[in-house]
Amino acid sequence: MNLLKALATISSLTLLSRILAFVRDVLIARVFGAGMATDAFFVAFKLPNLLRRLFAEGAFSQAFVPIFGEYRNRRGHDETKLLVDHVTTMLAIILFFVTLVGIIAAPILVYISAPGFIKDAEKFELTVQLLRLTSPYIFFISLVAVAAGILNTYNKFWVPAFAPVLLNVCFIGGALWLAPYCDPPIMALAWAVFVAGIVQLAFQVPFLKKIGMLPEIRFSLKDEGMWRVIRQMGPAVFGVSIAQISLIINTIFASFLVAGSVSWLYYADRLMEFPSGLLGVALGSILLPSLSKCHADNNMVEYSKLLDWGLRLTIMLTLPAALALGMISVPLLSTFFQRGEFLAHDVLMTSHALVGYSVGLIGMILVKILAPGFYARQDIRTPVKIGLATLAATQLMNLAFVGWIQHAGLALAIGLGACFNSAILFYFLRKRGIYQPEPGWAKFSIKVGVAVAALAITLWLGMGTQESWLTGSGWSRVLRLSALVAGGVAVYFGVLAALGFRPGDFSKRAIH
Numbered sequence: 001m002n003l004l005k006a007l008a009t010i011s012s013l014t015l016l017s018r019i020l021a022f023v024r025d026v027l028i029a030r031v032f033g034a035g036m037a038t039d040a041f042f043v044a045f046k047l048p049n050l051l052r053r054l055f056a057e058g059a060f061s062q063a064f065v066p067i068f069g070e071y072r073n074r075r076g077h078d079e080t081k082l083l084v085d086h087v088t089t090m091l092a093i094i095l096f097f098v099t100l101v102g103i104i105a106a107p108i109l110v111y112i113s114a115p116g117f118i119k120d121a122e123k124f125e126l127t128v129q130l131l132r133l134t135s136p137y138i139f140f141i142s143l144v145a146v147a148a149g150i151l152n153t154y155n156k157f158w159v160p161a162f163a164p165v166l167l168n169v170c171f172i173g174g175a176l177w178l179a180p181y182c183d184p185p186i187m188a189l190a191w192a193v194f195v196a197g198i199v200q201l202a203f204q205v206p207f208l209k210k211i212g213m214l215p216e217i218r219f220s221l222k223d224e225g226m227w228r229v230i231r232q233m234g235p236a237v238f239g240v241s242i243a244q245i246s247l248i249i250n251t252i253f254a255s256f257l258v259a260g261s262v263s264w265l266y267y268a269d270r271l272m273e274f275p276s277g278l279l280g281v282a283l284g285s286i287l288l289p290s291l292s293k294c295h296a297d298n299n300m301v302e303y304s305k306l307l308d309w310g311l312r313l314t315i316m317l318t319l320p321a322a323l324a325l326g327m328i329s330v331p332l333l334s335t336f337f338q339r340g341e342f343l344a345h346d347v348l349m350t351s352h353a354l355v356g357y358s359v360g361l362i363g364m365i366l367v368k369i370l371a372p373g374f375y376a377r378q379d380i381r382t383p384v385k386i387g388l389a390t391l392a393a394t395q396l397m398n399l400a401f402v403g404w405i406q407h408a409g410l411a412l413a414i415g416l417g418a419c420f421n422s423a424i425l426f427y428f429l430r431k432r433g434i435y436q437p438e439p440g441w442a443k444f445s446i447k448v449g450v451a452v453a454a455l456a457i458t459l460w461l462g463m464g465t466q467e468s469w470l471t472g473s474g475w476s477r478v479l480r481l482s483a484l485v486a487g488g489v490a491v492y493f494g495v496l497a498a499l500g501f502r503p504g505d506f507s508k509r510a511i512h
Contacts, residue, residue: 006157007313010282013161018274020168022336025270027175028189033341036123037186039262043114043251044130045193048102048138050248060091060142062288062375063232065149067225069292072153079225081213086223088146088215090230095139102135113248114262116255126184133190140197147204150213153289159207160285163200170196235380246394246417250410253402260346261407267337267346268353268411271329272361275321280365283310284372291376300434303376307429308438310369315445316501318362319452320492326358327459328484334469335477344470352408360415366422373429382428390421451495458491459484 032038064087071080102109106128110117117124148160174192179185208214220226254261287310294303325332329351338347374383394417401409429435462484469477493501 006155006286007282010157010161010285011278013158013165014277014282017161017164017168018277020165020172021270021273024168024171024175025267026336026339027172029267029337029342030340031175031179032186033346035259035263035341036120037126037184038266039255039259040117040123040127041130041186041189042262042266043110043117043255044127044134044190046248046251047109047113047131048134048141048193060145060229060233061149062371063229063380064146065153065288066292066295066376066378067228067232068149069153069289070296071225073293073296077212082218083223083225084146084150084213085216085218086220086226087229088143089217089219090226091146092139092143093219095142099135099139102138103132106131106135114251114255116252116257126186130187130190133187134193137193137197140201144197144200144204146215147201147208148285151204151207151211152285153292154211154213155289156207156211157285159204161282163203166199166203167193167196170199232378232380235384246391246414249395250398250414253398253410254407257402257407260349264346264350265353265407265411267333267350268357271325271332271336271354272357272364275318275325275361276364276368279314279317279321280368283313283365284368287369288372288376291372295376295378304434304436305438307369307373307435311366312444314362314365314369316448316496318365319448320455320488322358322361323452323456324459324485324488325361326355327456328463328481329354329358330466331463331469331477331481331484334472335474335481338470338477339474347470348466349407352405353411356405356408356411356413357415359412360418363415363417363419363422367418367425370422370425370429373434374425377434383425386421386424386428389424390417393417393420447496447499447501450499451492454495455488455492458488462487 028038032041068080068083071083107124110124110127110131114127117127144160144163148163151157151159170192171189174188178188178191182188182191205214250265251262254265287306290306291303294300294306330347333347333350333354334344337350338344371383374380394413397413397416398410401413403409405412426435464480469480472480
């Protein structure tokens with residue numbers, strides 16, 4: 001399989017999901033605005049979403065996929081299927097109790113995650129109600145992540161990539177049609193989360209059945225492979241999900257700031273998720289199974305080449321995205337969100353957070369490329385130590401920045417923390433000889449730098465004043481933003497093409 005083609009497929013489906021996510025967020029902003037109700041929902045949704053990333057897409061995927069790949073390559077179908085059955089059954093049992101705790105202990109969890117809400121009894125109680133309804137999402141979506149790990153190992157990348165589309169469809173349906181029938185209306189979004197977990201899991205079942213890997217309920221405490229996965233999962237929680245833990249801590253800080261701060265950070269994070277998902281998540285999904293295969297075959301030359309390929313793509317595509325998000329934050333936010341209850345003030349406040357996040361975009365995506373370089377080798381300790389240091393550094397920056405630039409300081413701390421994390425991961429990959437850069441990095445960097453400079457000039461000349469975006473009409477903003485983005489893309493890739501870049505230069509075959 002051509003990894004570049006697989007990346008294009010995943011990125012295309014992720015693009016569809018992100019487009020629907022923007023439609024979703026536009027609808028949420030228009031219907032609910034940025035205030036008490038949305039703050040409550042975003043906190044309630046952030047908790048199960050964090051657990052999903054910690055136990056499923058984070059710790060579980062990084063612990064399970066390398067071991068699953070080893071079984072598939074060395075032990076045959078029957079032993080591999082038995083591992084899937086035992087791991088899935090054990091995970092389902094754990095998730096059931098985690099979900100139960102989420103429902104019963106919702107007031108305690110809200111108090112811990114957003115202590116600033118306690119001063120507003122109505123806001124606190126609403127968050128508790130929403131959390132109780134969204135808690136089952138962790139059960140279903142974690143099983144979705146199990147399915148994704150299996151399907152990605154079998155190179156069925158498009159199926160897990162399509163699943164998030166269903167979440168956004170459920171959100172849109174909830175905001176458009178269910179909200180008028182709920183009291184309060186924001187409860188419609190919680191119901192959308194609940195239904196989306198079930199729908200995404202059901203969607204992947206036929207594909208698992210087709211490859212003979214549909215899990216069955218089999219419980220055994222003697223499966224050595226299952227215990228290897230569990231032992232890897234604990235430390236991997238920290239190594240993979242530092243950014244998510246930081247986001248939760250940021251919510252605690254933000255809950256003490258002015259009303260709307262949680263929502264401003266949320267909408268800025270949503271824009272950041274666009275390039276992060278298109279490249280970071282897609283590359284991570286592709287690289288981990290391929291790296292695990294190389295490790296199982298003891299092919300460390302190809303292992304290093306895969307990392308080099310991922311790093312070059314990341315640099316080439318992330319630098320312009322980070323620059324654009326920072327420079328045209330107001331045009332982007334005013335075009336997508338400024339309508340209904342989402343006012344010009346909300347655009348400006350959200351733009352401050354977006355600029356802070358954009359500083360660390362390349363670090364956020366590089367972590368998704370570099371961390372699999374350790375996890376594919378079943379090395380959990382190194383990313384854990386780096387992750388803990390990153391978490392401490394991020395919180396020190398939070399304390400330093402929040403009193404200075406309020407919610408924007410929280411976003412900046414996340415961004416700089418991600419850069420710190422990726423830099424240390426890279427250092428240890430090089431120090432241990434796991435990654436050896438391929439020739440040509442100096443010329444590559446200069447060419448990308450020239451193209452980024454050309455993009456910066458184009459955006460600066462074409463964007464105009466902030467006031468013109470804040471006071472413009474909806475369609476005029478859409479047309480102007482479309483022209484600005486199209487012009488920037490044309491200039492950037494045009495300069496790269498003039499300097500000798502060709503898509504075929506980044507073609508890469510998977511090792512079978």
